[in-house]
Amino acid sequence: MNPYIKTTPAKEFRVIAFVGPAGTGKSQRAQLVARENEVDFMIDDGLLISKGRIMAGRSAKSERNLVRAIRRAMFQFPDHRKAVRTFLEKNAPCKIMVLGTSISMAEKIARALSLPTPELIIDITEVASPEEIINARRERHEKGQHAVPVSRTQLRKNFAGKLVVHLRGLFKSQDKEDGERTIVRPPFSFFGALTIDPSAIEDMVRHVISLSPQVKEVEDIKVGSSDDVISLDITVNVTTGKLNFRELGKREQKRVASAVRFFTGLDIGKVDIRIAEVFFQ
Known part of the structure; x- marks a missing residue:
C-alpha cells in the first residue's frame, strides 16, 4: 500500500x-x-x-x-x-x-x-x-x-x-x-530478471563480520524482508579486546548495513547482533 x-x-x-x-x-x-x-x-x-x-x-x-x-x-x-x-x-x-x-x-x-x-x-x-x-x-x-x-x-x-x-x-x-x-x-547494462538469493546476503554478512578481529565465530545469520526492506539477525561468538561489547556491536551494525546497502542496493531496516558466547584472552 x-x-x-x-x-x-x-x-x-x-x-x-x-x-x-x-x-x-x-x-x-x-x-x-x-x-x-x-x-x-x-x-x-x-x-x-x-x-x-x-x-x-x-x-x-x-x-x-x-x-x-x-x-x-x-x-x-x-x-x-x-x-x-x-x-x-x-x-x-x-x-x-x-x-x-x-x-x-x-x-x-x-x-x-x-x-x-x-x-x-x-x-x-x-x-x-x-x-x-x-x-x-x-x-x-x-x-x-x-x-x-x-x-x-x-x-x-x-x-x-x-x-x-x-x-x-x-x-x-x-x-x-x-x-x-x-x-x-549508463554505468551498467541489464537484460532479464534479477534475483538476490538470501544465501548471497548471508555470505556477504558472514565475510564482513569475520573481518573483525574480535569476532571469533559467526554462529547464525537470519535474513528477513518486508516491503523491499531487509532485516538482519546475526549471532556471533566474540573475544575480549580493544572495544567493549556494546561498542563492538554498534560498529559491526554499521559495517554490515553499509556493505549490504552498497553491494546490493537494498534498503536495510535493522541489523540486530546477538553475542552468544564470550572468550577471554
Whole structure:
C-alpha cells in the first residue's frame, strides 16, 4: 500500500502503456507515440517527462547500482514515488503513457503511483519494423547505449553515465524540446530478471563480520524482508579486546548495513547482533 492518500479520483487520469523488451527502441519512438495518442506526460525509467522536459522524478540511469536502478524505475522509493504522484495530482486531469519492458511492468508502475490500469497497450512491434528492432538491440548489446526522450541539458544532472550524442526527431513540433532525445551509456547494462538469493546476503554478512578481529565465530545469520526492506539477525561468538561489547556491536551494525546497502542496493531496516558466547584472552 502506498504511504500517501489519493486525493484525486482515478477517473481524472487516463493511462496507456508503451511496451517492448529492453533495447528494442521504445525510448527512441516514445515522443512520436505520445504525440499520436495525445499524451500529456510520459513515465520512463523513473522520470516523468513532458515534451522533452523532465517534470518530476529521478532517472534510474542516475543509479550506479543495478538493484537500485531497477527499484528506481519501479518507483519503489517512497520520496521518489510521492514527488511524481504529487506533480500528477497538481496537473490532473491528464493522460499518461507508461513505458515498460512488459505489460506487467507497466501495470506495476501504474499501481505504484496509484494510477488506473492502462486502458490501451501499444507494443513496440506496432510502431517499429523487425529490422529496426534488431538494429536497436544490436546497438544496445554492442555499444551499451540507451535513448532517453529528453534533451541533453535536461538529462545532464540526472544521469550517472556518459552522454554520447544528442538527436532531434525528424518530425519536429513547435515545442523546442519536443521530439529531442539523448543517447546515453549508463554505468551498467541489464537484460532479464534479477534475483538476490538470501544465501548471497548471508555470505556477504558472514565475510564482513569475520573481518573483525574480535569476532571469533559467526554462529547464525537470519535474513528477513518486508516491503523491499531487509532485516538482519546475526549471532556471533566474540573475544575480549580493544572495544567493549556494546561498542563492538554498534560498529559491526554499521559495517554490515553499509556493505549490504552498497553491494546490493537494498534498503536495510535493522541489523540486530546477538553475542552468544564470550572468550577471554
